[in-house]
Amino acid sequence: MLSRVAERLFWSARYLERVENIARLVSVYDEVLFDLPRDVKVSWYNLIEINGCVEEFGAIYKDQGEKNVMRFLLAKEDNPSSLLSSLLMVKENIRTTRDVVPEEMWELINELCQYAKNNIQQGINRSNRHAYLNAIIESCQKINGLLADTMSRDESWSFNVMGRYTERADMCTRILDSAVIISVNALPEEKVVLDQAIWSKVLKSQSGYLTCQRTMKTGIDSVVACQFLLGDQNFPRSLKFCLRQIKTASTYLPRYEAVAKSAEALRAKTYEVESEDDINLSLSEYLNDIQLALIDLQSQIRDTWFDFKHGEAA
Secondary structure (H helix, E strand, C coil), rough: CCCCHHHHHHHHHHHHHHHHHHHHHHHHHHHHHHHCCCCCCCCCHHHHHCCHHHHHHHHCCCCCCHHHHHHHHHHCCCCCCCCHHHHHHHHHHCCCCCHHHCCHHHHHHHHHHHCCCCCCCHHHCCHHHHHHHHHHHHHHHHHHHHHHHHHHCHHHHHHHHHHHHHHHHHHHHHHHHHHHHHHHHHHHHHHHHHHHHHHHHHHHHHHCCCHHHHHCCCCCCCCHHHHHHHHHCCCCCCCCHHHHHHHHCCCCCCCCCCHHHHHHHHCCCCCCCCCHHHHCCCHHHHHHHHHHHHHHHHHHHHHHHCCCCCCCCC
16 A cells, blocks of 8 residues: 555544544533533633644634634634534545545545535534534444445555544543543532533543443543543543554554554553542643643654655555
């Protein structure tokens, strides 16, 4: 496989996962703000901080209100982390790799791009936002289902898996970090109400609420949510699961040893959450360290297979 084809497969998977994650995040955040009492103040600007786009947003907008946040996260095509921009990148990467993915994928991506762009105002305005975002999520799941059912488990599949789970692991840590910061900074009189609303929504943003209850066999709180999303070995959106998938996918490729070793080292880097006292700034620092380590892991993937300079390409 040519290295440029491998790189486009990796990034098409990352961008598709990013589209679904943005839709999930905005939809659940909408529900959080709706459920909170009016006197509890949680800003839409938190979504900008979660996605690490503070400087980019500040260069365009002065007002940090809902409408500007929605325009930036959903519609701004020159924001590489926006929903529309990510979709266009999926489309472009698949356009140039159509011979190694199921032929139906090109049609599904085009349909999704057209729907997302033609109905973007529904996402910006609150009244139809849930239906719009739900349609985006379902379309992403349909595409991933097509890939899972029809794509040969060869090198193409390995790069797809690594891209998807790298993005998923990154978003998992960002969502948890946001919840931790909100909880740490909450006023004493707000903390109980915020914790009740936020941690259940964190799990719902990952479609993990019922699975967490069934697995942990207890009620939902900050400790249970963090233990589940950080350490569960079997839930497809937990950090541990994502890192295991990256490692496993890499072993089907040549020269995989360094990447697999780094992914395994990242899996072994744990933070024990035993009580509410562990939901603190140290946990936030741990999550930030994981995000930086994922950037290093992506660079290692790039250097191993995409910018390969030793002999034949991957």
